[in-house]
Amino acid sequence: MFEATARNRRAQRVQKLYAILFGLMTALLILPVLIILGTLIYKGGSMISIDFLFTEPTNGMTEGGIFPALLGTVWLVSVALLASVPLGVAAAIYLSEYAPDNWLTRAINLAIINLAGVPSIVHALFGVGAFVIFFGFGTSILAASLTLAIMTLPVVIVSTKESLQAVPQAFRVACWNMGATRWQTIRRVVLPNAVSGILTGIILEVSRTTGETAPIMFTGAVFFSPYLPQGIFDQTMALSLHLFVVTTQVPEVPEALPYGVALVLIFLVLLMNSLSIGFRMYLRGKKKW
Amino acid sequence: MVAPKLVVEGLSISYGGKTVLHDINLEVQENEIFGIIGPANAGKTSFLKAINRMSDFESDMQVSGTIRFNGRDIRTLRNLYAYRSRIGVVFPLPVGLPLTIYENVALAPRLRGVKHRDELDEMVERCLKRAALWEEVKDRLHVLGSLLSGGQQQRLTIARALSQEPELLMLDEFSIAVDPVTTMRIEDVLKELKREITIILVTNLVQQARRLADRTAFFLEGKCVEIAETEALFTGTVQDQRTRDYIEGRFG
Numbered sequence: 001m002f003e004a005t006a007r008n009r010r011a012q013r014v015q016k017l018y019a020i021l022f023g024l025m026t027a028l029l030i031l032p033v034l035i036i037l038g039t040l041i042y043k044g045g046s047m048i049s050i051d052f053l054f055t056e057p058t059n060g061m062t063e064g065g066i067f068p069a070l071l072g073t074v075w076l077v078s079v080a081l082l083a084s085v086p087l088g089v090a091a092a093i094y095l096s097e098y099a100p101d102n103w104l105t106r107a108i109n110l111a112i113i114n115l116a117g118v119p120s121i122v123h124a125l126f127g128v129g130a131f132v133i134f135f136g137f138g139t140s141i142l143a144a145s146l147t148l149a150i151m152t153l154p155v156v157i158v159s160t161k162e163s164l165q166a167v168p169q170a171f172r173v174a175c176w177n178m179g180a181t182r183w184q185t186i187r188r189v190v191l192p193n194a195v196s197g198i199l200t201g202i203i204l205e206v207s208r209t210t211g212e213t214a215p216i217m218f219t220g221a222v223f224f225s226p227y228l229p230q231g232i233f234d235q236t237m238a239l240s241l242h243l244f245v246v247t248t249q250v251p252e253v254p255e256a257l258p259y260g261v262a263l264v265l266i267f268l269v270l271l272m273n274s275l276s277i278g279f280r281m282y283l284r285g286k287k288k289w
Numbered sequence: 290m291v292a293p294k295l296v297v298e299g300l301s302i303s304y305g306g307k308t309v310l311h312d313i314n315l316e317v318q319e320n321e322i323f324g325i326i327g328p329a330n331a332g333k334t335s336f337l338k339a340i341n342r343m344s345d346f347e348s349d350m351q352v353s354g355t356i357r358f359n360g361r362d363i364r365t366l367r368n369l370y371a372y373r374s375r376i377g378v379v380f381p382l383p384v385g386l387p388l389t390i391y392e393n394v395a396l397a398p399r400l401r402g403v404k405h406r407d408e409l410d411e412m413v414e415r416c417l418k419r420a421a422l423w424e425e426v427k428d429r430l431h432v433l434g435s436l437l438s439g440g441q442q443q444r445l446t447i448a449r450a451l452s453q454e455p456e457l458l459m460l461d462e463f464s465i466a467v468d469p470v471t472t473m474r475i476e477d478v479l480k481e482l483k484r485e486i487t488i489i490l491v492t493n494l495v496q497q498a499r500r501l502a503d504r505t506a507f508f509l510e511g512k513c514v515e516i517a518e519t520e521a522l523f524t525g526t527v528q529d530q531r532t533r534d535y536i537e538g539r540f541g
Contacts, residue, residue, distance in 0.1 A: 100348065174384040174446075176346060178397050178453055179374025188396065193387050 040263045047260025061224060061246055062253050066261055068228055072141075072236030073268075075229055076216060077209045079145035080152065085202055087149075088156030095157070096164040097186055116154035120214040123151040127219040142232040144220025151215055152205045159204065163197025164190060196283035200276050207272035211265065213240040223249070239265045292360055294319045294457065294487045295340070300354035302335045302344070309335050310511045313354070317457075322479065322488040324502025324519060326495055328535065331508035333491045337459050340489075341376045342369055358457075374401065377450030381462040383442035385434035386449075390417075390426050393434040393445055397453040412452060419482070420448035421474040439466040447475065451482075458482065459489045464497065476501055495536050499523050507532045 004012075055065035099105040127147030137143040167190050175185040221238040223245055229236040243265060247258045295317040302310040310332035317323045325333050335350070342363060344350045356363045358372070366372050374397065386393050394413045403409055413430070417423040422444040426437070434445050443466050450458060460479075464472040479488060479501060492498050498505045499519055506516040507529070515522075515529050522528065523536065 170380075170382075170384045171386055173343070173346070174380070174386060174449075175396075177341065177343060177373060177376075177378040178400065178449070179370045179372070180396075180400050181370055184400055188399075189386055189388070 037266070040259055040266060044256055044259025044261075044263040047256045048263060052260060053264070056226075057224070057242075061250050062257070066239065066242060066264065068225060069237040069239045069242035069261075070264070071228055072221065073210060073239040075141050075232075075236055076145050076148060076220070076238055077206055079141055079232055080148040080209050081202070081206065083146055084149035084153050084156055084205065088153050089160050089198060091153075092157045092160035092164060093186065096161045097182060097190065112154050112157050115150075116158070118151075120151060120212060123147055124215045124218050126150070127215055132219055137233070139218070139222075139235055140220050140233045141229055141236050142220070144216040144236075144238075145232070147215045147219045148209050148212060151212065152209055155205045155208065156201055159201025160194075160198045163194040163201065166197060167193045196280065200280050203272055203276035203279065207269045207276070210268050210272065211240055213238075213244055217241055217244075239268070291319055293317060294359065295489075296355075296357040296360075297340075298355040298357075300336070300339060300352070300356060302332065302339055302353075303351050305349045308511060310339075313513050315506060315513065315516055317487060317489060318503075319487055320483055320485075321503040322483055322490055322501050324498035324505035325489065325491045325508055326493070326498050326505060326535070327508035328493075330510070332511045333508055334461055336508070337378065337461055337489070337491060340457075340459065341373050341378065342366075343373075345369070374453050375456045377453050377455035377458045379443070379446050379450050379458070379460045379463045381465045383439060383446045383466055385437060385442040385445055387433065387435055389431045390434045390437070390445060391430040394448050394452045397449065416448040416452045417445075419451055419478055420444040421471065421478060422448055440468050440471050443467050444471065444475065447478075455486060457487045457489065459491070461491045462493050464492070464494065472497075495538075507535065509535070 052065045053070060054067050056067055057069075058064035095105065095109065099108075124147060127143060127150070131137050131143035131146050132139055135143075137146075171189050171193075172185050175189055176182075180188070216238055220235055221241045222235045223237075223241075225235060225237050227234075239261065243258060243261045246253050246261060293316040297313055297315050300310060300313040301308060309330075313336065315323075325336070327333055338344050338347070338350070339352045340356060340358075340363075344352045363372065386396065388396065391413055394416050395409045398409055398412050403412070414423060414427075417426065422441060425441060434442065437445060443463060447460075447463065458479075463475070467475065476497070479490070482488065490498065490501055502519045504516060505519045505522050507514045507522070509531055514531055517528075522532065525533065
């Protein structure tokens with residue numbers, strides 16, 4: 001019984017071959033990540049210190065720390081979140097829970113997906129036209145953050161919509177049958193069960209916003225500023241732009257400095273991503289159905 | 290004679306041009322259990338959806354004809370939410386909302402605006418007792434309802450429907466996911482409930498209709514073949530040949 005025929009053996013060989021092939025592809029995929037991280041740590045690790053993080057750049061940005069840029073990034077990301085999260089979540093709730101399934105809704109969904117595909121430099125130019133000039137915010141944290149917000153809105157909308165739609169329809173139907181309005185159903189049953197996914201999406205948005213350079217370089221981030229930003233109408237330095245500047249625009253920067261900046265930047269992004277992954281795992285453990 | 294609870298006149302339902310229910314005419318009396326039997330695709334579930342106007346949520350479902358609840362044409366209702374809250378529905382498969390057992394049952398009172406803890410506690414206990422679930426869950430009211438077994442979840446669903454304090458209870462093949470012993474207990478509850486409310490019982494268990502229903506309608510392929518006193522239907526005094534075949538298990 002169960003003796004392998006020639007055909008079985010061949011099928012097993014082929015199956016093994018494919019497993020190896022796909023495994024190799026996966027290994028190839030993580031290789032760049034490892035190389036990047038390794039290089040950064042190797043070349044820039046020596047830069048990292050409390051001083052580096054919390055002092056200002058000195059001597060034409062060839063020495064000193066990155067504090068204004070770090071703080072600027074925190075400002076930009078926070079204001080961008082304040083703008084994009086309420087807007088994105090509200091739009092997603094509308095599209096997922098209220099909008100009738102017709103051509104208009106489909107067109108809107110398509111537009112959102114396309115918005116995600118617009119190159120960031122185009123968003124930058126839009127930001128200059130709309131926020132810097134038309135609304136008269138000037139080059140400021142506000143203008144830069146709003147540009148970032150518009151750019152990341154599709155991410156928030158799509159991830160929120162997916163989390164909402166992951167809540168089984170039967171729950172909604174059961175609530176409607178009891179005489180609950182759409183909003184009562186959303187508030188008491190849908191949102192509490194989608195909130196984990198929504199937060200995960202938001203954290204991912206933060207990590208993406210942190211690294212963006214193009215959308216902020218014409219709208220609010222500056223080359224160098226001797227002052228720390230005091231409010232949303234100030235200009236600010238930002239980590240991503242600072243990295244670009246010390247790498248290409250300033251002469252005689254010690255080799256380790258840009259690597260140090262890059263290391264901080266990538267660490268921030270990875271931290272956000274792992275937070276998001278950890279959060280998702282934690283909440284999956286608590287899944288209610 | 291008392292005016293009927295529910296009057297259905299010329300009800301037809303179609304999904305995107307495909308008719309699933311043709312010209313149904315029937316009346317459901319106050320405090321009766323009205324059974325509906327029939328094979329799959331007879332249009333029983335669609336019928337229930339039309340009654341509490343859940344059809345509004347399905348854009349491709351067209352309903353025509355008149356349904357009167359307490360004498361009021363339901364097409365003219367302004368406050369559909371209040372209307373639906375007076376009709377409890379139990380589905381074939383239990384839907385334990387992702388809330389605690391307590392909150393599952395307290396949800397409908399909360400939606401009505403009941404806030405006092407004592408009042409809610411009392412209501413939750415009463416409904417769970419009626420649904421024959423209280424003894425099993427009274428020590429763990431604050432664990433998730435979805436962790437209960439299928440049969441327990443179905444009784445939770447029934448408790449939830451009762452917590453609406455409905456005038457009409459519609460059960461759609463409620464016993465599919467419930468063991469026979471529990472089914473019997475729920476059936477006893479239904480017989481008792483009949484004194485206060487009206488019940489429409491859709492069932493695929495012919496004998497269940499016989500045990501419970503005062504009158505029974507036989508639906509087949511979207512048509513109502515006949516409606517009769519349940520005993521008459523089962524003893525064969527008034528009977529269409531198709532009904533007899535179905536009851537005696539020759540098809541369906």
